[in-house]
Amino acid sequence: AQSVAQPEDQVNVAEGNPLTVKCTYSVSGNPYLFWYVQYPNRGLQFLLKYITGDNLVKGSYGFEAEFNKSQTSFHLKKPSALVSDSALYFCAVRESLGYSSASKIIFGSGTRLSIRP
């Protein structure tokens, strides 16, 4: 069974500093990996995804993520944090369910990112 883990419940960073939100995964085949962001009482918004190709993926709002196959990780990064980046971040892996059009996404438990001014 496929799974995804976010080892940190909360990450605290000062504004202007680089940030990293960690994610590790376990899959039987090739992973399709995603990052989403959620603001309070809102739905999730897609940030970026890794399907194949370049290990460094760039996404919305200046975020990027690095796929590392040997470490089975897909950490989310940003060179310079903003207070407005404060939110709940979810890593997810997509699982194929055996027939071509069926799949579901498995989500991590989320990491709360807090950026202090």
Place this chain on the structure above:
Amino acid sequence: DGGITQSPKYLFRKEGQNVTLSCEQNLNHDAMYWYRQDPGQGLRLIYYSQIVNDFQKGDIAEGYSVSREKKESFPLTVTSAQKNPTAFYLCASSPGTDITGELFFGEGSRLTVL
């Protein structure tokens, strides 16, 4: 604008009552999903549907029911059999045939059982 609309945003229910949460999308997506979100537990899949008139149980389907009579609509009923229904419920959709595609989410419905 295209998107997913969930209603109501907030709902209060007495114990023993069934409630139905609405989810409508105008993205022409084939696949639709219902997730439940509880603090510290991430999102858990309740039901999903790949095409009209077909749906499958997710990881926590007990006490819930769905229907998919139209492509754009995927309502979720929380029945009295659900032991702990207080939660934030999220509906999502995706094109369906492309498993590399991301999900598009609605704004959520917060259900509180009194």
